[in-house]
Amino acid sequence: MDSTQTIFKHIEEKCRKKNIPFAAVLELTAHCNLSCSHCFKVSENRPELTYDEITDVLDQLAALGTFVVGYSGGEVFCRPDLFDILTYARQKGFLQVLLTNGTLITPESASFLQKIKPRDVEISLLGARPETHDGITGVRGSFEKTVAAIKLLVEKNIYVITKTVLMKSNVYECDRIKALSRKLGAHPRFGTGILPRFDGSTQPQEQKITWEDRKHFLEDVVLDKSFLMRVKDDEKDFLVCKAGKCFACISPYGDVCPCVLLPIKLGNIREKSFRKIWYDPDNAVLKELRGLKSSDLEQCFACDMKNICDRCAGSAYLEHNNLRAPASSACEDARWKKYLLQVKDAQESY
């Protein structure tokens, strides 16, 4: 481990111990110009946070010690004051990360981002062909716009990560998505987790890939060292995540949640300050999350794949209404990782 990783770990440890939100995601708007089939978000008929309310939250986060602010939505570029928010946050000294579908990025916005210097821009790339990508987003022409945005940002030397949720409708071209991303100068990242929608609907999960899909399409693509190396060491809390400890999320309506994927409302910043919500000693959810140990997760702790599992408390909660339950997508990924490790061992012993 190099010194940077050691210090990062040290910072994270400090933040975890003191429940300092090292990273926070601000969901700037629920509005989106696409309608992706796997989206788990549900918009509500409530007023979204104003610019003043958002800058107030940024002030509070900076004072608490937050280093990284991510912006998500909806689609962040639907927000007309996005540039003002990013400029303000830059002045407050945050590392900034933008999550976007890219379709609203223009040459002007790319030039602006070049000046703001976000740590990275993460763009959803859901296919290697217009038919696949547009089929998932529900909007014809979105593929072309997303690809154009990636090109624009890469030209401006902005670090672009393409994010692909692998599902039935795109898994077969996963290798081509990876190649396209690299050809555009971006950095591909894949995931297989599809959550139930926040209104309880399991419709998005019908898109989940099967074991056979993994064997057919993923074996060569994802079989890389970085994936296999993520085997946990013997730290005692390896099954519990950072949600509610050093990770926070604020919804477009001001609700503070432990994570983007864990929509339990801890309080609303229109009623109480972020600090009061985050450090409320009587909040039962925060107490539960902060007190959880791996050994409290009985089913997961007894599992033989626990050391290779990236368990997600949000998935567990959305699937079972239980923060201590297993999360199906993590179980599937762990099973897949176990299979790949066995393949690798067999190859090495051969």
Add this chain to the structure above:
Amino acid sequence: MISLEKYIVRDSEAVWRKLDDEVFIIDQAGEKVFALNKTAAFIWELAGDNMSISEIVKQICTRFEIDEATARTDISELVGEMLEKRIISLNDRPH
């Protein structure tokens, strides 16, 4: 030897936060991270107040109860390290 009449200017691109007595600095790309110990953290904070290095030496003497010669040596060393890491630069005038 670093001139005591210079002013320290923090890298405006760097992201930094103080947690307890330590200051952590992350470069804008989020790739390099530096941890400053108590004395270096104190220098970093004073650098934001437009103080010359000689003024910082005086502050360090008072805060950590050390003599001026020791403070000068320590600060020269720490400022040298911070310059090497490119998290500060030196200026002839206050910024």
